[in-house]
Amino acid sequence: MKEVQDFYFKKAKKEGYPARSVYKLEEAQQKYHLLKPGNKVLDLGCQPGSWSMYAAKAVGPGGLVVGVDLTSGAIQTKVNSAKFNFLHGDITDELMLDKVREIRGEFDVIISDMAPRTTGNKWSDQQHSLILSRRVLEIALEMLAPQGNFYCKVFEGADFKEYFDTVRRYFKMTKVVKPKSSRNESREVFVLGMGFKKTTQSEE
Numbered sequence: 015m016k017e018v019q020d021f022y023f024k025k026a027k028k029e030g031y032p033a034r035s036v037y038k039l040e041e042a043q044q045k046y047h048l049l050k051p052g053n054k055v056l057d058l059g060c061q062p063g064s065w066s067m068y069a070a071k072a073v074g075p076g077g078l079v080v081g082v083d084l085t086s087g088a089i090q091t092k093v094n095s096a097k098f099n100f101l102h103g104d105i106t107d108e109l110m111l112d113k114v115r116e117i118r119g120e121f122d123v124i125i126s127d128m129a130p131r132t133t134g135n136k137w138s139d140q141q142h143s144l145i146l147s148r149r150v151l152e153i154a155l156e157m158l159a160p161q162g163n164f165y166c167k168v169f170e171g172a173d174f175k176e177y178f179d180t181v182r183r184y185f186k187m188t189k190v191v192k193p194k195s196s197r198n199e200s201r202e203v204f205v206l207g208m209g210f211k212k213t214t215q216s217e218e
């Protein structure tokens with residue numbers, strides 16, 4: 015296992031990304047092409063910045079990436095990348111969402127690698143992760159453009175199926191993705207939703 019960690023850690027350093035987590039997005043992108051040139055992307059829990067850097071490169075100079083995180087820090091995107099805006103704060107706070115809305119009300123792709131501060135208590139860690147993931151879905155229901163894509167980290171556990179079944183109602187295609195770069199012992203998985211059915215919510 016350590017060898018795998020070292021491999022992705024070293025690869026990230028070599029490729030100029032601050033975290034190995036970049037490959038959890040790259041693997042999904044290579045298989046499902048969720049990010050397209052020109053897309054406007056909202057990255058929730060973006061620090062230290064690997065996903066934002068990767069997304070900004072993938073969508074290119076015509077695109078936009080807005081990143082939000084509790085932690086602040088400079089994020090330097092690569093050349094030929096989209097414009098990047100960082101917002102410092104808590105995404106569960108409605109005032110923070112207003113700041114996102116001021117920049118843009120609709121995004122083509124919403125990604126979240128947010129994780130709660132883990133306590134070692136599996137049940138409570140999973141419940142906190144679900145609170146964040148449900149928040150990401152709520153934000154998507156408001157801010158994701160029709161046909162938009164969604165990629166969100168969740169800790170698997172007792173209520174995961176209910177969460178996944180809820181996400182399924184809003185997308186043409188959904189998958190549970192466990193990237194190779196995600197540690198086997200980690201309970202994290204990523205819920206992918208492609209082809210947002212914007213009308214579903216208002217029909218309910």
Ligand SMILES: C[S@@+](CC[C@H](N)C(=O)[O-])C[C@H]1O[C@@H](n2cnc3c(N)ncnc32)[C@H](O)[C@@H]1O
Nearest residue numbers: 035059061062063064065083084104105127128
């Ligand atoms: C695993 S890191 C993200 C790594 C990032 N995707 C990258 O590739 O560099 C998870 C981040 O989620 C952030 N986070 C957790 N809860 C949050 C919240 N309620 N609002 C905003 N950010 C949050 C944490 O501060 C942390 O930086």
